[in-house]
Every structure is written in C-alpha cells, then in structure tokens.
C-alpha cells in the first residue's frame with residue numbers, strides 16, 4: 030500500500046527501529062529486569078543458571094508488542110510508519126535474543142567481535158550486575174557510565190570504564 034517514493038523513508042524508519050531497540054534493551058535490562066520484583070526473580074533465575082531456558086511466553090510478549098508499540102505508532106503516524114519502525118524494533122529484539130543465546134551457548138574465538146560481546150556479558154554475570162546492561166552492544170553503557178572493562182594491566186586505569194580492581 031505504500032507508494033514506491035516512500036520506500037526510502039520506510040528503510041530509514043526500519044534502521045531507526047533497530048537503534049531504538051538497542052536503547053530499550055539497555056533500559057529494560059537495567060531498570061526492569063534488575064529492579065521490578067517478579068520480573069527480577071525471573072532474571073535472577075537466568076543469572077543463577079545461564080543455560081536454562083527462561084523466557085517470556087509469546088502470548089505475553091506478542092500482545093504487549095502490539096498494544097505498547099505498534100498501536101500508538103499506527104495511531105500517531107499511520108500504517109507504513111508504524112510497521113516500518115516496529116519491524117526494525119522487532120528485528121533488533123530478535124538479534125538480541127539470538128546474541129544472548131549464543132553468548133551463553135557457543136565458544137568464541139579470542140579477538141573476534143563475538144568474543145568481545147561474550148566477555149562483556151560474562152562481566153555482567155560474574156563481576157557486577159551494575160554494569161554492561163547492553164548485550165548486543167556497549168554503546169548505551171558507555172553513554173550512561175555503566176560500561177565495565179576487563180582489567181588488562183592492574184597498574185593502569187581503564188579510561189572508558191570502571192576498573193574491576195575497584196570492586
């Protein structure tokens with residue numbers, strides 16, 4: 030239904046949806062999964078047993094996605110706007126689920142990007158729960174000062190993150 034001339038806008042919105050997801054991923058992990066009582070218990074179960082299948086049922090996440098995201102976007106900006114942005118958001122979410130599964134179930138080659146993602150999430154699990162809330166990237170942790178860096182040289186501070194020696 031969207032005219033061809035509008036496709037570039039749909040593509041931009043799709044990528045904006047992916048970026049928006051990374052921010053929501055950070056906020057959800059920091060302020061919902063670790064703070065809201067019953068949800069925190071579910072997340073604690075994941076922290077205790079990292080390979081267990083602990084998930085939100087689709088009958089909860091699906092309607093929440095439609096009611097909290099798609100409907101207001103549709104109401105505010107129309108069908109093409111809502112679906113383009115929401116599709117990018119959903120893509121970001123599925124990417125997050127995939128990365129989070131892989132960091133807990135697959136080995137990583139040292140020096141690879143996947144190794145860096147796996148290590149930063151391991152620091153969240155094993156060193157402090159007050160940092161490295163982003164799973165697919167560390168961008169928002171750096172923006173909000175919650176980025177935790179591994180200690181490479183105990184005598185030198187890490188300029189862009191807190192030292193593990195301080196914990």
Ligand SMILES: [Zn+2]
Nearest residue numbers: 075129133150
């Ligand atoms: Zn995890």
Ligand SMILES: [Zn+2]
Nearest residue numbers: 062072153158
């Ligand atoms: Zn956590």
